[in-house]
Amino acid sequence: MGGTEQTYVKEAFDSNWVAPLGPNVTNFEKAIASFVSENVHVAALSSGTAAIHLALELLGVSQGDEVICQSFTFSASANPILYLGATPVFVDSEEDTWNISPELLEKAILDRISKGNKPKAIIAVHLYGMPYNVNEIFEISQKYQIPVVEDSAEALGSEFHGRACSTFGDIGILSFNGNKIITTSGGGALVTKNEEIKNKAIFLATQARDNAPHYQHSHVGYNYRMSNVLAGIGRGQMEVLGDRVEARRANFEFYKNNLGHLESIEFLEEPDGYFSNRWLTCILTPSFETRESIRLALLEEDIESRPLWKPMHLQPIFKDYPNFTNGVSEQLFERGLCLPSGSNLKEEDLKRIVAVILKSIPHV
Numbered sequence: 001m002g003g004t005e006q007t008y009v010k011e012a013f014d015s016n017w018v019a020p021l022g023p024n025v026t027n028f029e030k031a032i033a034s035f036v037s038e039n040v041h042v043a044a045l046s047s048g049t050a051a052i053h054l055a056l057e058l059l060g061v062s063q064g065d066e067v068i069c070q071s072f073t074f075s076a077s078a079n080p081i082l083y084l085g086a087t088p089v090f091v092d093s094e095e096d097t098w099n100i101s102p103e104l105l106e107k108a109i110l111d112r113i114s115k116g117n118k119p120k121a122i123i124a125v126h127l128y129g130m131p132y133n134v135n136e137i138f139e140i141s142q143k144y145q146i147p148v149v150e151d152s153a154e155a156l157g158s159e160f161h162g163r164a165c166s167t168f169g170d171i172g173i174l175s176f177n178g179n180k181i182i183t184t185s186g187g188g189a190l191v192t193k194n195e196e197i198k199n200k201a202i203f204l205a206t207q208a209r210d211n212a213p214h215y216q217h218s219h220v221g222y223n224y225r226m227s228n229v230l231a232g233i234g235r236g237q238m239e240v241l242g243d244r245v246e247a248r249r250a251n252f253e254f255y256k257n258n259l260g261h262l263e264s265i266e267f268l269e270e271p272d273g274y275f276s277n278r279w280l281t282c283i284l285t286p287s288f289e290t291r292e293s294i295r296l297a298l299l300e301e302d303i304e305s306r307p308l309w310k311p312m313h314l315q316p317i318f319k320d321y322p323n324f325t326n327g328v329s330e331q332l333f334e335r336g337l338c339l340p341s342g343s344n345l346k347e348e349d350l351k352r353i354v355a356v357i358l359k360s361i362p363h364v
């Protein structure tokens with residue numbers, strides 16, 4: 001926590017706005033909008049997953065439709081496709097950003113069109129805070145008239161050529177889950193340039209109640225709105241978001257300065273015009289064995305690290321859906337490791353982690 005969260009939470013209690021609406025919700029939405037861009041409307045929701053679910057529904061995805069999804073991601077990017085009875089089509093990553101490959105994306109679209117099932121939406125992800133290739137993905141989206149859901153759950157504070165992630169897609173989504181760069185313990189948001197989409201999202205998120213004095217419903221609704229108490233935490237967190245990005249980027253720099261000279265450790269660099277919040281610092285090693293020897297050496301010292309996301313097309317729940325792969329995400333999963341990356345790591349923590357890693361690498 002940054003320090004001012006409790007003031008806003010106390011306001012919620014003092015004014016008795018303990019409900020999924022209230023001044024904290026409205027002001028948290030305003031704070032997010034003014035951080036990412038003046039031209040967007042933001043709906044605060046109960047989770048990032050809920051935001052993806054609503055985004056897909058608002059883009060017209062329903063039973064029997066196909067939705068393209070970046071395979072190298074966390075399962076929450078893809079699960080809402082199944083909630084809607086639609087079929088995910090997984091697309092592998094490019095090496096430069098580790099995100100959805102424009103080349104394979106176009107190949108997937110052409111293949112699905114030739115089979116008579118043009119995808120209804122594309123879910124592209126700024127994984128670990130690194131922006132995907134926004135220009136090329138946008139071009140493909142325009143060319144085939146398929147909207148993009150921009151999963152920015154890990155990328156609040158990241159930018160592409162000076163513009164904030166979450167403002168490029170037809171609908172952007174954010175997460176404030178406990179593990180993200182800022183948190184409301186659990187929470188999310190839908191970001192859109194279209195005010196009508198925001199209003200529809202809130203309508204669906206609050207049980208789709210029609211305008212009538214009694215409870216009248218002509219649409220299936222959800223209970224997906226954010227609590228005014230949690231939005232109070234969010235308001236305080238927005239005040240330290242800039243510091244958090246700085247801290248995460250400083251972690252990355254420390255690791256790179258102290259491990260970057262090693263042949264067996266590679267870092268993901270920012271291509272020109274890309275700015276990553278460096279939510280997690282990830283390394284790529286030459287082999288599964290090297291990766292494991294580092295991970296186990298850290299574990300031995302009670303330091304947690306984790307393999308990179310396991311691609312969706314390899315997950316038991318998703319393995320039978322169509323996929324377009326090039327081996328990139330499988331290699332990342334096999335040889336990659338997320339290093340400790342908390343915003344509160346001290347230099348002595350980082351030094352200790354680096355020392356363990358250096359010792360674990362055979363030829364050093």
Ligand SMILES: *Cc1c(COP(=O)(O)O)cnc(C)c1O
Binds near residue numbers: 073074076154
């Ligand atoms: C965390 C995360 C989500 C889901 O957000 P929740 O708020 O946890 O539901 C979606 N996509 C990605 C890439 C994430 O990391």
